[in-house]
Amino acid sequence: MTEEEKAIQFQQRIDAGEKIEPRDWMPDDYKQTLFRQISQHAHSEIIGMQPEGNWLLRAPSLRAKKILMAKIQDEAGHGLYLYSAAETFGIDRTEMIAMLHSGKAKYSSIFNYPALTWADMGAIGWLVDGAAIVNQTMLAKCSYGPYARAMVRICKEEGFHQRQGYEIIANMSAGTREQKEMAQDALNRWWEPSLMMFGPHDADSPHTHNSMKWKIKVESNDTLRQRFIDRTVEQAHHIGLTIPDKNLKYNKETMHWETSPINWDEFWNVVKGNGPCNHQRLNHHKKYHQEGQWVRDCARAFEEKLKSESAAIKSN
Protein backbone atom coordinates (compact mmCIF):
# COMPACT_ATOMS: atom_id res chain seq x y z
CA MET A 1 0.00 0.00 0.00
CA THR A 2 1.35 3.45 -0.88
CA GLU A 3 1.63 6.17 1.77
CA GLU A 4 -1.21 7.98 0.10
CA GLU A 5 -3.48 4.94 0.31
CA LYS A 6 -2.53 4.49 3.95
CA ALA A 7 -3.46 8.09 4.65
CA ILE A 8 -6.85 7.66 2.99
CA GLN A 9 -7.52 4.49 4.95
CA PHE A 10 -6.43 6.23 8.15
CA GLN A 11 -8.86 9.09 7.55
CA GLN A 12 -11.63 6.60 6.84
CA ARG A 13 -11.03 4.91 10.17
CA ILE A 14 -11.12 8.29 11.93
CA ASP A 15 -14.33 9.24 10.15
CA ALA A 16 -15.88 5.93 11.14
CA GLY A 17 -15.14 6.78 14.80
CA GLU A 18 -12.51 4.08 15.31
CA LYS A 19 -9.77 4.52 17.91
CA ILE A 20 -6.17 4.65 16.72
CA GLU A 21 -3.77 2.53 18.78
CA PRO A 22 0.04 2.90 19.16
CA ARG A 23 0.91 0.08 16.71
CA ASP A 24 -1.40 1.34 13.98
CA TRP A 25 -0.10 3.30 11.04
CA MET A 26 -0.59 7.06 11.43
CA PRO A 27 0.57 10.15 9.56
CA ASP A 28 3.65 11.87 10.97
CA ASP A 29 1.74 15.09 11.58
CA TYR A 30 -0.87 13.24 13.60
CA LYS A 31 1.89 11.74 15.74
CA GLN A 32 3.63 15.07 16.20
CA THR A 33 0.46 16.91 17.08
CA LEU A 34 -0.55 14.33 19.64
CA PHE A 35 2.88 13.98 21.14
CA ARG A 36 3.12 17.75 21.53
CA GLN A 37 -0.34 17.95 23.07
CA ILE A 38 -0.06 14.97 25.44
CA SER A 39 3.41 15.84 26.69
CA GLN A 40 2.30 19.44 27.21
CA HIS A 41 -0.69 18.15 29.13
CA ALA A 42 1.58 15.96 31.30
CA HIS A 43 3.91 18.88 32.03
CA SER A 44 0.89 21.02 32.93
CA GLU A 45 -0.21 18.52 35.57
CA ILE A 46 3.27 18.52 37.08
CA ILE A 47 3.88 22.28 36.98
CA GLY A 48 0.33 22.72 38.28
CA MET A 49 1.42 21.08 41.55
CA GLN A 50 3.46 24.18 42.37
CA PRO A 51 0.84 26.92 42.87
CA GLU A 52 -1.19 24.59 45.06
CA GLY A 53 1.90 23.37 46.83
CA ASN A 54 2.40 27.00 47.80
CA TRP A 55 -0.55 26.66 50.23
CA LEU A 56 -0.26 23.02 51.25
CA LEU A 57 1.76 23.76 54.36
CA ARG A 58 -0.59 26.60 55.33
CA ALA A 59 -3.94 24.88 54.72
CA PRO A 60 -6.27 26.10 57.48
CA SER A 61 -7.80 22.86 58.75
CA LEU A 62 -7.04 19.16 58.88
CA ARG A 63 -9.77 18.48 56.35
CA ALA A 64 -8.54 21.20 53.99
CA LYS A 65 -5.01 19.89 54.23
CA LYS A 66 -6.01 16.32 53.43
CA ILE A 67 -8.14 17.40 50.47
CA LEU A 68 -5.43 19.62 49.02
CA MET A 69 -2.74 17.00 49.53
CA ALA A 70 -4.89 14.36 47.82
CA LYS A 71 -5.61 16.75 44.95
CA ILE A 72 -1.93 17.45 44.35
CA GLN A 73 -1.25 13.75 44.54
CA ASP A 74 -3.92 13.11 41.91
CA GLU A 75 -2.19 15.62 39.67
CA ALA A 76 1.11 13.79 40.01
CA GLY A 77 -0.79 10.61 39.11
CA HIS A 78 -2.33 12.30 36.06
CA GLY A 79 1.15 13.40 35.04
CA LEU A 80 2.27 9.78 35.22
CA TYR A 81 -0.55 8.40 33.02
CA LEU A 82 -0.04 11.19 30.53
CA TYR A 83 3.73 10.68 30.34
CA SER A 84 2.98 7.01 29.69
CA ALA A 85 0.48 7.92 26.97
CA ALA A 86 3.08 10.22 25.38
CA GLU A 87 5.74 7.50 25.65
CA THR A 88 3.70 5.43 23.17
CA PHE A 89 5.32 7.65 20.53
CA GLY A 90 8.74 6.31 21.45
CA ILE A 91 10.08 9.24 23.46
CA ASP A 92 10.69 8.60 27.15
CA ARG A 93 9.95 10.76 30.18
CA THR A 94 13.57 11.82 30.68
CA GLU A 95 13.62 13.26 27.17
CA MET A 96 10.29 14.97 27.71
CA ILE A 97 11.62 16.60 30.87
CA ALA A 98 14.69 17.77 28.95
CA MET A 99 12.33 19.34 26.38
CA LEU A 100 10.44 21.10 29.16
CA HIS A 101 13.68 22.45 30.61
CA SER A 102 14.98 23.66 27.26
CA GLY A 103 11.71 25.48 26.56
CA LYS A 104 10.95 23.27 23.55
CA ALA A 105 7.89 21.85 25.33
CA LYS A 106 5.35 24.12 26.97
CA TYR A 107 2.78 23.69 29.75
CA SER A 108 -0.50 25.46 30.38
CA SER A 109 0.06 29.19 30.89
CA ILE A 110 -2.50 29.29 33.69
CA PHE A 111 0.14 28.03 36.12
CA ASN A 112 2.27 31.07 35.46
CA TYR A 113 0.05 33.14 37.73
CA PRO A 114 0.75 33.31 41.47
CA ALA A 115 -1.47 31.70 44.14
CA LEU A 116 -1.59 34.61 46.57
CA THR A 117 -4.19 33.72 49.19
CA TRP A 118 -6.01 30.64 50.44
CA ALA A 119 -8.99 31.68 48.30
CA ASP A 120 -6.80 30.90 45.30
CA MET A 121 -7.01 27.23 46.28
CA GLY A 122 -10.75 27.60 45.80
CA ALA A 123 -10.45 29.57 42.58
CA ILE A 124 -7.96 27.15 41.05
CA GLY A 125 -10.18 24.15 41.78
CA TRP A 126 -13.36 25.88 40.70
CA LEU A 127 -12.11 27.75 37.61
CA VAL A 128 -8.94 26.03 36.46
CA ASP A 129 -10.12 22.48 37.08
CA GLY A 130 -13.57 23.55 35.87
CA ALA A 131 -12.13 24.72 32.56
CA ALA A 132 -9.93 21.63 32.35
CA ILE A 133 -12.97 19.36 32.73
CA VAL A 134 -14.82 21.04 29.87
CA ASN A 135 -11.78 20.51 27.67
CA GLN A 136 -10.97 17.00 28.88
CA THR A 137 -14.53 15.69 28.61
CA MET A 138 -14.18 16.50 24.95
CA LEU A 139 -10.70 14.90 24.78
CA ALA A 140 -12.07 11.66 26.26
CA LYS A 141 -13.71 11.21 22.84
CA CYS A 142 -10.47 11.84 20.96
CA SER A 143 -9.33 9.44 18.25
CA TYR A 144 -6.10 8.32 19.91
CA GLY A 145 -6.92 5.40 22.24
CA PRO A 146 -4.26 5.86 24.98
CA TYR A 147 -5.06 9.58 25.33
CA ALA A 148 -8.83 9.07 25.32
CA ARG A 149 -8.55 6.40 28.01
CA ALA A 150 -6.26 8.53 30.19
CA MET A 151 -8.82 11.35 29.89
CA VAL A 152 -11.70 9.17 31.07
CA ARG A 153 -9.83 8.37 34.27
CA ILE A 154 -8.61 11.91 34.78
CA CYS A 155 -12.04 13.49 34.26
CA LYS A 156 -13.51 11.52 37.14
CA GLU A 157 -10.93 12.91 39.57
CA GLU A 158 -11.08 16.44 38.16
CA GLY A 159 -14.80 16.43 38.93
CA PHE A 160 -13.99 16.06 42.63
CA HIS A 161 -11.37 18.77 42.46
CA GLN A 162 -13.76 21.20 40.87
CA ARG A 163 -16.43 20.61 43.53
CA GLN A 164 -13.89 20.87 46.35
CA GLY A 165 -12.59 24.16 44.95
CA TYR A 166 -16.08 25.55 44.62
CA GLU A 167 -16.78 24.53 48.22
CA ILE A 168 -13.76 26.53 49.44
CA ILE A 169 -14.89 29.63 47.54
CA ALA A 170 -18.53 29.18 48.61
CA ASN A 171 -17.57 28.85 52.29
CA MET A 172 -15.35 31.89 52.11
CA SER A 173 -18.05 33.91 50.34
CA ALA A 174 -20.37 33.10 53.21
CA GLY A 175 -17.69 33.80 55.82
CA THR A 176 -16.21 36.89 57.46
CA ARG A 177 -15.78 40.17 55.57
CA GLU A 178 -12.10 39.41 55.04
CA GLN A 179 -12.85 35.94 53.69
CA LYS A 180 -15.42 37.29 51.28
CA GLU A 181 -12.93 39.89 50.05
CA MET A 182 -10.35 37.19 49.47
CA ALA A 183 -12.86 35.09 47.53
CA GLN A 184 -13.85 37.99 45.26
CA ASP A 185 -10.23 39.00 44.78
CA ALA A 186 -9.31 35.46 43.74
CA LEU A 187 -12.14 35.40 41.20
CA ASN A 188 -11.01 38.78 39.87
CA ARG A 189 -7.49 37.53 39.31
CA TRP A 190 -8.29 34.05 37.91
CA TRP A 191 -11.31 34.80 35.70
CA GLU A 192 -9.63 36.04 32.57
CA PRO A 193 -6.65 33.65 32.69
CA SER A 194 -9.10 30.76 32.98
CA LEU A 195 -10.97 31.94 29.84
CA MET A 196 -7.62 31.97 28.05
CA MET A 197 -7.08 28.32 28.97
CA PHE A 198 -9.20 27.30 25.97
CA GLY A 199 -6.67 28.87 23.63
CA PRO A 200 -7.04 31.45 20.86
CA HIS A 201 -10.22 32.04 18.87
CA ASP A 202 -10.87 29.36 16.29
CA ALA A 203 -9.81 31.65 13.45
CA ASP A 204 -6.42 32.31 15.09
CA SER A 205 -5.72 28.79 16.31
CA PRO A 206 -2.98 27.26 14.15
CA HIS A 207 -3.69 23.63 15.04
CA THR A 208 -7.47 23.61 15.10
CA HIS A 209 -8.13 22.57 11.49
CA ASN A 210 -6.03 19.40 11.50
CA SER A 211 -6.93 18.53 15.06
CA MET A 212 -10.60 18.56 14.15
CA LYS A 213 -10.10 16.64 10.94
CA TRP A 214 -8.29 13.94 12.93
CA LYS A 215 -10.77 14.09 15.79
CA ILE A 216 -8.05 14.92 18.28
CA LYS A 217 -10.44 17.74 19.10
CA VAL A 218 -14.09 17.29 18.40
CA GLU A 219 -15.21 20.78 19.43
CA SER A 220 -13.64 24.18 18.83
CA ASN A 221 -11.94 26.42 21.40
CA ASP A 222 -14.73 28.98 21.27
CA THR A 223 -17.51 26.41 21.77
CA LEU A 224 -15.77 24.99 24.80
CA ARG A 225 -15.01 28.43 26.22
CA GLN A 226 -18.67 29.45 25.91
CA ARG A 227 -19.80 26.30 27.71
CA PHE A 228 -17.43 27.13 30.56
CA ILE A 229 -18.59 30.75 30.75
CA ASP A 230 -22.28 29.80 30.89
CA ARG A 231 -21.66 27.31 33.65
CA THR A 232 -19.35 29.47 35.73
CA VAL A 233 -21.34 32.71 35.63
CA GLU A 234 -24.31 30.94 37.20
CA GLN A 235 -22.10 29.37 39.86
CA ALA A 236 -20.57 32.74 40.76
CA HIS A 237 -23.97 34.39 41.08
CA HIS A 238 -25.24 31.53 43.21
CA ILE A 239 -22.69 32.33 45.94
CA GLY A 240 -22.94 36.10 45.64
CA LEU A 241 -19.71 36.80 43.75
CA THR A 242 -19.38 39.22 40.86
CA ILE A 243 -17.79 38.22 37.55
CA PRO A 244 -15.13 40.93 36.95
CA ASP A 245 -16.46 42.02 33.57
CA LYS A 246 -18.50 45.21 33.14
CA ASN A 247 -19.79 44.02 29.78
CA LEU A 248 -21.12 40.72 31.00
CA LYS A 249 -24.68 40.25 29.81
CA TYR A 250 -27.12 37.47 29.10
CA ASN A 251 -28.30 37.14 25.52
CA LYS A 252 -31.83 35.76 25.64
CA GLU A 253 -31.84 34.80 21.99
CA THR A 254 -28.65 32.76 21.99
CA MET A 255 -29.17 31.78 25.64
CA HIS A 256 -25.48 32.46 26.31
CA TRP A 257 -23.59 34.87 28.53
CA GLU A 258 -21.59 37.42 26.55
CA THR A 259 -18.25 38.72 27.82
CA SER A 260 -15.70 41.41 26.93
CA PRO A 261 -13.03 40.65 24.33
CA ILE A 262 -10.13 38.71 25.80
CA ASN A 263 -6.77 40.42 26.08
CA TRP A 264 -4.80 38.20 23.71
CA ASP A 265 -1.64 40.30 24.01
CA GLU A 266 -1.49 39.22 27.63
CA PHE A 267 -2.06 35.59 26.61
CA TRP A 268 0.74 35.54 24.04
CA ASN A 269 3.02 37.41 26.40
CA VAL A 270 2.65 34.69 29.04
CA VAL A 271 2.95 31.91 26.44
CA LYS A 272 6.23 33.48 25.34
CA GLY A 273 7.57 33.22 28.87
CA ASN A 274 6.85 36.66 30.30
CA GLY A 275 4.15 35.84 32.85
CA PRO A 276 4.64 36.57 36.56
CA CYS A 277 5.75 33.01 37.40
CA ASN A 278 7.14 31.42 34.22
CA HIS A 279 10.68 31.79 35.42
CA GLN A 280 9.91 30.66 38.96
CA ARG A 281 7.96 27.54 37.94
CA LEU A 282 10.55 26.31 35.48
CA ASN A 283 13.44 27.08 37.80
CA HIS A 284 11.76 25.16 40.60
CA HIS A 285 11.33 22.14 38.36
CA LYS A 286 14.94 22.30 37.15
CA LYS A 287 16.33 22.79 40.64
CA TYR A 288 14.63 19.76 42.16
CA HIS A 289 15.20 17.62 39.11
CA GLN A 290 18.89 18.40 39.45
CA GLU A 291 18.88 17.82 43.21
CA GLY A 292 17.34 14.39 42.63
CA GLN A 293 20.07 13.36 40.19
CA TRP A 294 22.21 11.62 42.81
CA VAL A 295 19.16 9.59 43.94
CA ARG A 296 18.45 8.43 40.40
CA ASP A 297 22.15 7.63 39.88
CA CYS A 298 22.17 5.65 43.10
CA ALA A 299 19.04 3.68 42.15
CA ARG A 300 20.50 2.87 38.73
CA ALA A 301 23.86 1.79 40.18
CA PHE A 302 22.09 -0.39 42.72
CA GLU A 303 19.94 -2.07 40.08
CA GLU A 304 22.96 -2.74 37.90
CA LYS A 305 24.75 -4.33 40.86
CA LEU A 306 21.78 -6.58 41.50
CA LYS A 307 21.65 -7.58 37.85
CA SER A 308 25.33 -8.41 37.65
CA GLU A 309 25.13 -10.34 40.92
CA SER A 310 22.22 -12.43 39.72
CA ALA A 311 23.98 -12.98 36.38
CA ALA A 312 27.05 -14.17 38.28
CA ILE A 313 24.95 -16.60 40.28
CA LYS A 314 23.33 -17.97 37.12
CA SER A 315 26.66 -18.46 35.35
CA ASN A 316 27.96 -20.40 38.33
Add this chain to the structure above:
Amino acid sequence: MNTKEALINYSLRLADNSMIAAQRLAEWNSCGPYLEEDIALSNMALDFFGQAETMYEYAAQLSNNNSTADMLAFRRNERQYLNCLLVEQPNGDFAFTMMKQFLYSAFAKYLYEALSASNDETLKGFAERSLKEVKYHFRHSSEWLIRFGNGTEESLTRAQYALDELWRYTDDLFCMNQIDEELISTGISVSSDTIAAKWNFTVKETLQAANLIIPEKFNVIKGGYNGIHSEHLGHLLCEMQYLQRAYPDAKW
Protein backbone atom coordinates in the same frame (compact mmCIF):
# COMPACT_ATOMS: atom_id res chain seq x y z
CA MET B 1 -2.66 13.50 87.37
CA ASN B 2 -5.63 11.23 86.78
CA THR B 3 -5.95 8.62 84.05
CA LYS B 4 -8.14 10.77 81.85
CA GLU B 5 -5.73 13.69 81.91
CA ALA B 6 -2.89 11.33 81.15
CA LEU B 7 -4.83 9.81 78.25
CA ILE B 8 -5.53 13.26 76.77
CA ASN B 9 -1.85 14.11 76.98
CA TYR B 10 -0.86 10.79 75.46
CA SER B 11 -3.37 11.14 72.61
CA LEU B 12 -1.90 14.54 71.87
CA ARG B 13 1.59 13.05 71.83
CA LEU B 14 0.52 10.46 69.26
CA ALA B 15 -1.37 13.08 67.25
CA ASP B 16 1.51 15.57 67.32
CA ASN B 17 4.03 12.94 66.23
CA SER B 18 1.92 12.17 63.17
CA MET B 19 1.02 15.78 62.47
CA ILE B 20 4.58 17.05 62.46
CA ALA B 21 5.83 14.06 60.48
CA ALA B 22 3.09 14.73 57.91
CA GLN B 23 3.86 18.42 57.68
CA ARG B 24 7.54 17.68 57.04
CA LEU B 25 6.70 15.09 54.37
CA ALA B 26 4.32 17.56 52.73
CA GLU B 27 7.29 19.89 52.27
CA TRP B 28 8.51 17.44 49.61
CA ASN B 29 5.58 18.27 47.36
CA SER B 30 6.93 18.78 43.82
CA CYS B 31 10.51 18.43 45.10
CA GLY B 32 11.03 14.65 44.94
CA PRO B 33 13.71 12.90 42.88
CA TYR B 34 11.07 11.02 40.84
CA LEU B 35 7.41 11.64 40.18
CA GLU B 36 6.69 8.22 41.67
CA GLU B 37 8.49 9.28 44.82
CA ASP B 38 6.48 12.51 45.03
CA ILE B 39 3.39 10.32 45.04
CA ALA B 40 4.81 7.93 47.65
CA LEU B 41 5.80 10.80 49.95
CA SER B 42 2.39 12.41 49.69
CA ASN B 43 0.76 9.05 50.39
CA MET B 44 2.74 8.79 53.59
CA ALA B 45 1.91 12.36 54.52
CA LEU B 46 -1.77 11.59 54.01
CA ASP B 47 -1.47 8.52 56.24
CA PHE B 48 0.05 10.67 58.96
CA PHE B 49 -2.53 13.47 58.61
CA GLY B 50 -5.25 10.85 58.97
CA GLN B 51 -3.60 9.42 62.09
CA ALA B 52 -3.24 12.89 63.58
CA GLU B 53 -6.86 13.70 62.93
CA THR B 54 -8.07 10.54 64.67
CA MET B 55 -6.02 11.25 67.77
CA TYR B 56 -6.86 14.98 67.91
CA GLU B 57 -10.53 14.07 67.70
CA TYR B 58 -10.10 11.65 70.55
CA ALA B 59 -8.26 14.19 72.69
CA ALA B 60 -10.94 16.79 71.94
CA GLN B 61 -13.70 14.38 72.83
CA LEU B 62 -12.02 13.41 76.12
CA SER B 63 -11.43 17.06 77.03
CA ASN B 64 -15.16 17.97 77.20
CA ASN B 65 -14.33 21.65 76.79
CA ASN B 66 -15.63 22.46 73.30
CA SER B 67 -12.19 21.98 71.82
CA THR B 68 -11.98 20.48 68.35
CA ALA B 69 -9.37 18.55 66.43
CA ASP B 70 -8.56 21.68 64.43
CA MET B 71 -8.12 23.81 67.55
CA LEU B 72 -5.73 21.26 68.98
CA ALA B 73 -3.71 21.16 65.77
CA PHE B 74 -3.74 24.84 64.88
CA ARG B 75 -4.02 26.79 68.13
CA ARG B 76 -1.50 25.20 70.47
CA ASN B 77 1.97 26.70 70.71
CA GLU B 78 5.45 25.23 70.61
CA ARG B 79 5.58 24.45 74.35
CA GLN B 80 2.23 22.66 74.18
CA TYR B 81 3.22 20.39 71.30
CA LEU B 82 4.29 16.97 72.55
CA ASN B 83 5.89 15.28 69.55
CA CYS B 84 9.30 13.65 69.62
CA LEU B 85 12.28 15.70 68.44
CA LEU B 86 13.08 13.42 65.52
CA VAL B 87 9.99 14.21 63.42
CA GLU B 88 10.39 17.98 63.68
CA GLN B 89 13.96 18.02 62.31
CA PRO B 90 14.24 19.75 58.93
CA ASN B 91 14.12 17.46 55.90
CA GLY B 92 17.61 17.96 54.53
CA ASP B 93 18.23 15.98 51.35
CA PHE B 94 16.34 12.87 50.29
CA ALA B 95 18.72 10.61 52.26
CA PHE B 96 18.15 12.70 55.38
CA THR B 97 14.38 12.49 55.03
CA MET B 98 14.47 8.76 54.39
CA MET B 99 16.71 8.23 57.42
CA LYS B 100 14.31 10.23 59.57
CA GLN B 101 11.40 8.28 58.16
CA PHE B 102 13.19 4.99 58.74
CA LEU B 103 14.14 5.67 62.37
CA TYR B 104 10.67 6.97 63.16
CA SER B 105 8.63 4.36 61.32
CA ALA B 106 10.58 1.53 62.99
CA PHE B 107 9.60 3.08 66.31
CA ALA B 108 5.96 3.66 65.29
CA LYS B 109 5.71 0.10 64.03
CA TYR B 110 6.62 -1.42 67.39
CA LEU B 111 4.68 1.17 69.34
CA TYR B 112 1.47 0.58 67.37
CA GLU B 113 1.99 -3.15 67.54
CA ALA B 114 2.10 -2.89 71.33
CA LEU B 115 -0.82 -0.45 71.51
CA SER B 116 -2.92 -2.88 69.49
CA ALA B 117 -3.27 -4.70 72.81
CA SER B 118 -4.33 -1.57 74.73
CA ASN B 119 -7.40 -1.88 76.93
CA ASP B 120 -8.55 1.50 75.63
CA GLU B 121 -10.73 0.66 72.64
CA THR B 122 -10.04 3.87 70.73
CA LEU B 123 -6.27 3.58 71.09
CA LYS B 124 -6.44 -0.08 70.18
CA GLY B 125 -8.44 0.64 67.00
CA PHE B 126 -6.16 3.52 66.08
CA ALA B 127 -3.04 1.42 66.55
CA GLU B 128 -4.38 -1.50 64.54
CA ARG B 129 -5.32 0.70 61.61
CA SER B 130 -2.17 2.78 61.66
CA LEU B 131 0.13 -0.22 61.99
CA LYS B 132 -0.47 -1.22 58.36
CA GLU B 133 0.49 2.27 57.26
CA VAL B 134 3.71 2.57 59.21
CA LYS B 135 4.78 -0.92 58.19
CA TYR B 136 4.68 0.32 54.61
CA HIS B 137 6.61 3.48 55.59
CA PHE B 138 9.20 1.30 57.25
CA ARG B 139 9.58 -0.96 54.22
CA HIS B 140 9.77 1.98 51.84
CA SER B 141 12.45 3.82 53.81
CA SER B 142 14.46 0.64 54.56
CA GLU B 143 14.61 -0.16 50.86
CA TRP B 144 15.94 3.29 50.14
CA LEU B 145 18.60 3.05 52.85
CA ILE B 146 19.78 -0.23 51.39
CA ARG B 147 19.97 1.38 47.94
CA PHE B 148 21.89 4.35 49.36
CA GLY B 149 24.35 2.10 51.12
CA ASN B 150 24.92 -0.08 48.07
CA GLY B 151 24.46 2.48 45.30
CA THR B 152 27.14 5.10 44.78
CA GLU B 153 29.81 6.59 46.97
CA GLU B 154 27.82 9.79 47.14
CA SER B 155 24.62 8.08 48.26
CA LEU B 156 26.51 6.21 50.98
CA THR B 157 28.15 9.42 52.22
CA ARG B 158 24.83 11.24 52.33
CA ALA B 159 23.09 8.41 54.20
CA GLN B 160 25.93 8.16 56.71
CA TYR B 161 25.79 11.91 57.31
CA ALA B 162 22.04 11.68 57.92
CA LEU B 163 22.52 8.89 60.43
CA ASP B 164 25.29 10.80 62.23
CA GLU B 165 23.08 13.85 62.52
CA LEU B 166 19.83 12.16 63.47
CA TRP B 167 21.03 9.46 65.82
CA ARG B 168 21.19 11.97 68.68
CA TYR B 169 17.38 12.29 68.64
CA THR B 170 16.59 8.59 68.87
CA ASP B 171 16.74 8.18 72.67
CA ASP B 172 14.02 10.81 72.88
CA LEU B 173 11.60 8.40 71.17
CA PHE B 174 11.67 6.11 74.18
CA CYS B 175 11.51 8.66 76.97
CA MET B 176 8.82 8.12 79.55
CA ASN B 177 7.30 10.60 81.98
CA GLN B 178 4.51 10.53 84.56
CA ILE B 179 1.95 10.19 81.74
CA ASP B 180 3.47 6.87 80.80
CA GLU B 181 3.61 5.74 84.44
CA GLU B 182 -0.10 6.38 84.83
CA LEU B 183 -1.12 4.74 81.57
CA ILE B 184 1.14 1.71 81.90
CA SER B 185 -0.23 1.00 85.35
CA THR B 186 -3.77 1.03 83.97
CA GLY B 187 -3.02 -1.15 80.93
CA ILE B 188 -3.70 1.63 78.45
CA SER B 189 -0.20 2.05 77.13
CA VAL B 190 3.05 0.14 77.26
CA SER B 191 6.56 0.56 78.57
CA SER B 192 9.05 1.83 75.99
CA ASP B 193 11.67 -0.64 77.17
CA THR B 194 10.38 -3.55 75.11
CA ILE B 195 9.78 -1.27 72.14
CA ALA B 196 13.33 0.03 72.42
CA ALA B 197 14.78 -3.46 72.41
CA LYS B 198 12.90 -4.46 69.26
CA TRP B 199 13.69 -1.15 67.61
CA ASN B 200 17.41 -1.53 68.31
CA PHE B 201 17.48 -4.97 66.81
CA THR B 202 15.61 -4.06 63.61
CA VAL B 203 17.35 -0.76 63.07
CA LYS B 204 20.79 -2.30 63.45
CA GLU B 205 19.91 -5.07 61.04
CA THR B 206 18.88 -2.65 58.29
CA LEU B 207 21.73 -0.21 58.90
CA GLN B 208 24.18 -3.07 58.61
CA ALA B 209 22.62 -4.17 55.31
CA ALA B 210 23.02 -0.56 54.20
CA ASN B 211 26.74 -0.46 55.14
CA LEU B 212 26.08 2.31 57.65
CA ILE B 213 27.88 2.76 60.94
CA ILE B 214 26.00 3.78 64.06
CA PRO B 215 27.72 6.78 65.62
CA GLU B 216 28.81 6.77 69.21
CA LYS B 217 26.30 8.55 71.37
CA PHE B 218 28.13 11.71 72.22
CA ASN B 219 25.23 14.15 72.14
CA VAL B 220 21.90 12.73 73.23
CA ILE B 221 19.04 15.24 73.13
CA LYS B 222 15.67 14.64 74.73
CA GLY B 223 12.55 16.51 75.75
CA GLY B 224 9.83 16.35 73.07
CA TYR B 225 7.20 14.59 75.17
CA ASN B 226 7.61 17.29 77.82
CA GLY B 227 7.23 20.09 75.28
CA ILE B 228 10.93 20.96 75.14
CA HIS B 229 11.69 21.12 71.45
CA SER B 230 14.36 22.17 69.00
CA GLU B 231 14.11 25.68 67.57
CA HIS B 232 12.81 24.23 64.31
CA LEU B 233 9.35 23.45 65.64
CA GLY B 234 8.29 27.05 66.17
CA HIS B 235 8.92 27.90 62.53
CA LEU B 236 7.01 24.88 61.34
CA LEU B 237 4.03 25.84 63.52
CA CYS B 238 4.19 29.46 62.38
CA GLU B 239 3.64 28.39 58.82
CA MET B 240 1.15 25.63 59.59
CA GLN B 241 -1.01 27.73 61.90
CA TYR B 242 -0.87 30.98 59.95
CA LEU B 243 -4.47 31.20 58.73
CA GLN B 244 -6.06 30.02 61.97
CA ARG B 245 -4.01 32.54 63.93
CA ALA B 246 -4.42 35.46 61.51
CA TYR B 247 -8.20 35.05 61.18
CA PRO B 248 -9.33 33.54 64.48
CA ASP B 249 -13.04 34.16 63.77
CA ALA B 250 -13.06 32.57 60.35
CA LYS B 251 -14.35 29.11 59.52
CA TRP B 252 -12.78 27.40 56.54
